[in-house]
Amino acid sequence: MxxxxxxxxxxxxxxxxxxxxxxxxxxxxxxxxxxPFLIGDFYLGETTNVLIWAIAGLGLMLLTGQTGQVSLGHAAFLALGCYINLILLDKGVPFIVSFPLAGVLTGVIGTIIAIPALRLHGIYLAIATMTLSILADDIIVLTEPWTGGVMGMFPPTIDIFGFEIERWTTPDRFYYLVLAVTVACTLFYRNLLRSPLGRAFAAVRDSEVSAAAMGVHISRTKMTAFGISCAITGLAGALMGYFSGMVNNETFSVVISIQLLMMIVIGGLGTIHGAFFGAFMVAFLPQGLSIAKDWVGSGSVAIPGLETGVFGMILILFILFEPQGIYGRWVKTRIWFELFPFARKDMFKRQKSYLKTERLR
Amino acid sequence: MEFIQLFVSGLANGSVYGLIALGFVLIYKATEAVNFAQGDFMMFGAFITLWLTNTEYFGISFWLAAPLAMLAMGGLGYLLDVTIIRRMFGQSQTAVVILTIALGFVIRFVAGAIWGHEPQTLESPLAHGDLAVGGVVLGMADVTIIVVTALLTFFLFQFFKRTKLGLAMQASSQNQMAAYYMGIPVKRVQGLIWALSGVVAAVAGILFASKGAIDPNAGLLGIKAFAAAVIGGFGSLPGALVGGLIVGVIEPFAARFLPAGYSQIAPYALLLFVLIFRPHGLFSQVRTKKV
The missing domain is CATH 1.20.5 (Single alpha-helices involved in coiled-coils or other helix-helix interfaces)
Structure with a gap:
């Protein structure tokens, strides 16, 4: 120790x-x-997928884990980032400009959306953001001249000063691009937590009243959290567009929003590690299930809803038995070994708490 | 005449939304949690009725199957509370929200595994017969839905307002610890409300299945019921009904008068408007404490 x-x-x-x-x-x-030198192209692609999900997870983590504002609508911002990037590319803007701009614009739009959303608390915010996510689907269809609607859009090859990156033909280059963005976002996130703003986020999450008493401007802090969170999510969305190779109105459905939220809960709310652990879970679950099905001997039988069903069950188990997620479990295990043999059973016991209504304030 | 026809069909649809929304509100009123799986409860209740009634399964009388399904769903609701939800006692709303979303996934999966993913039709005696009133044609199912929903809302409203148990439920949601001090067995009360909302979900499911086919994804209707509950103001029973009716009535009119593509947006756009301008719904329950 x-x-x-x-x-x-x-x-x-x-x-x-x-x-x-x-x-x-x-x-x-x-x-x-x-x-890329150690594993084949297929698994490299899967790892890239994990990293993209992790970036999106970091974005939502900042809002939900750090600032305590639950959003069930982040798929809308994934879509926004993806489409802004593609439309800018369409207009002839080079990737090196359009990609960061997609993040910034998504952040700005997120901040604007946050202004009315700030009046909402807890469950109402979750419902409002979920509605946004549902509406995003219809809006993409309605704005067909720009987004291609149901027919969708096909992301072109990425071109950085003549250096070409394509998901299928050069998976290693695409992997490095995603890795670079992941590292940048993680460092940004980690540094943000050290700054006064990051401390303000945590204060707002833990108690709005005490945060206000300490001089934190609640609504400005929440708006900033929304903006930064949406910007990171927008970047992830742009990368996700490249990864899937084709995007239309159904790529970023409300199910993705829900999955994203569940992912960070399984990973561990409020921790950077959690976003990555959760991303592993989400990206490798389908693979794991198909391997398991092969093993049982029903590999060819398609069971609709199996994936979400199993995902739901895992989530229920986590919420009941390990609310701190995979990362929490890891920390507890580590501490048990570090303190051996002095770890006590009730060291991480949750404090008993009682709920009060939010309707009387 | 077309206007009235659209209006009445909207009312019937809206009543189903209202019924699901009632389930949301019941649980919210008594436990301060929101059950995102309510739509899936409804679907499950409908499937149990179908399973008991249809000739290719058990084939017993609909009038026997319906109460049985309600009983089964009540039992399921109670069981879920005892085994899963109760462990979350005192935890934040958000945790329960995520838990119930996951529960919804699991229920959908189980229903799909038992009854398959093909849409099926309930052999319901309500599905036949029309009622013609001055040129407006009403399906028997629509009339039953409207009447049952109105009655159920009335009785639940009275239940919360007048009975001891109803008051105990409200008290335990407003302040769990204070409710304990007053001698209310808070956990048991919460179990009962989950059972009650299971019964309401079964009623909604039976009525919904009488109108058309159901499949395991029918639970996604719950999202519209959400809109209903929020528009009415979470925590208000008549509000849920009114919200359901508003959403239900807006839909056919939007489909008739708005250009294609815009019509399905209408209920959600209304929801966002209500959330922005009247965040706690039309029948707001939020009061600021006076010191």
Whole structure:
């Protein structure tokens, strides 16, 4: 067990706790960079998918895990990012400009949407965002001249100063692009948490009243959270468009929104690791199920709804038995070993709490 | 005349939305949680009735099957509360929301595994016969739906307002700890409300199945019922009914008068408007405490 004797505030908010942690993540990054040489194209594609989901998860995590605002409508922002990027490319804007711009514009639109949404709390916000996600489907069909509607759009080959990236012909280059965006987003997220803004997010999540008493501007903080979250999600959406090869109104359905929320819950709310663990879960579940079906011997039988059914069951088990998600389980296991044999059973016991109505305030 | 016809068919549809919304509101009123699986409850109730009634399955009388299905759904609701929901006691609304979404997925999967994914029709005696009133033709099913929904709303409203149990339910939602102090067995009360909302879901399912075919995805109707509950104001029983009727009536009119593509947006657009301008619904229950 490593003991950190913190002597200053800067010490407390260091990016990496100590050299060992830094080394761990450096090894992880080196492993991620060498991955295309280690595994085949199929699994590289799957890993790329995991990373894209992880970026989207980071986006939602910032809003739901960090600021405590539940959104069931982030697929709408995925779609927004994807379509903005594609439309800009269509107009002749180079990828190196259109991609960041897609993120920024999605963030701006997200902030504008957040203004009325700020009046809503908890469950009402969830329903309003879910409605947005349902409407996005219809809006994409209605704005057919730009979005291609039901016929969809086909993302062109990415061209960065003559360097061509395509998902199928050059999966390794596409992987590196996604990896770069993932690392950038993760570092941004991690740094944000150290800043006053990040602390304000956590304060708003834990108690709006106390946050306001400490001088946090609640609605401005929530709006910023919405904006940044939507921007990251927009980037993920643009990449998702490239990954799927063809996007139409059904690519980003409300089911994706729900899946995204469930993903971060399974991974562990409020943690960066959680977004990645959850993304692994979501991306590899279909593969795992088909392997399991082969194993049982009913590989060719298609069972509709099996995937969501199993996903739902896993989620129920997690909420009941490990509300902190995969990452929480990992931390608990680690601490058990670190403290061995002094870990106590009730160390992580949830505090008993009682609910009060939100209708009387 | 066309106007009235559209209006009445809207009323019937709206009553089904209203019934599902009643289920939402019941649970919200008594446990402060929102059951996203209510639509799937409805679907499951409809399938149990169909399973008991249709000749290719059990083939017993509809009038026997309907109460049995209600009983079964009540039991299922209670069981779900005892085994799963109760473990979340005192946790935040959000956790319960995510839990019930997951439950909905599982229920849909189970229904698909048992009854398949083909749409099936309930052999319901309500499905036949028309009622013609001055040129307006009404299906028997539509009339029954409207009447049953109105009655159910009335009785549930009275139940919450007048009976001891109804008051206990409201109290346990407003402040769980205070309700305990007053001697209310909060957990048992919550179990009862889940059972009650299961029964309401079964009624909605039976009536919905009398109007047309059902398949495991029929539960997605719950999303429209959400719109109904929110428009009416979560936590208000008459509000749920009114919200359901508004959504139901808007739909056929939007389909008739708006250009294609815009019509299915109408209920959701209305929902967003209500949320923005009157965030707690038309029959708002939010009051600010006076000090």
């Amino acid at each position: 490593r003991i950190h004797f913190k002597t200053s505030y800067n010490h407390d908010i260091r990016l990496f706790e100590d050299r060992f942690t830094l080394l761990k993540y450096a090894v992880l990054l080196a492993f991620a960079i060498s991955l």
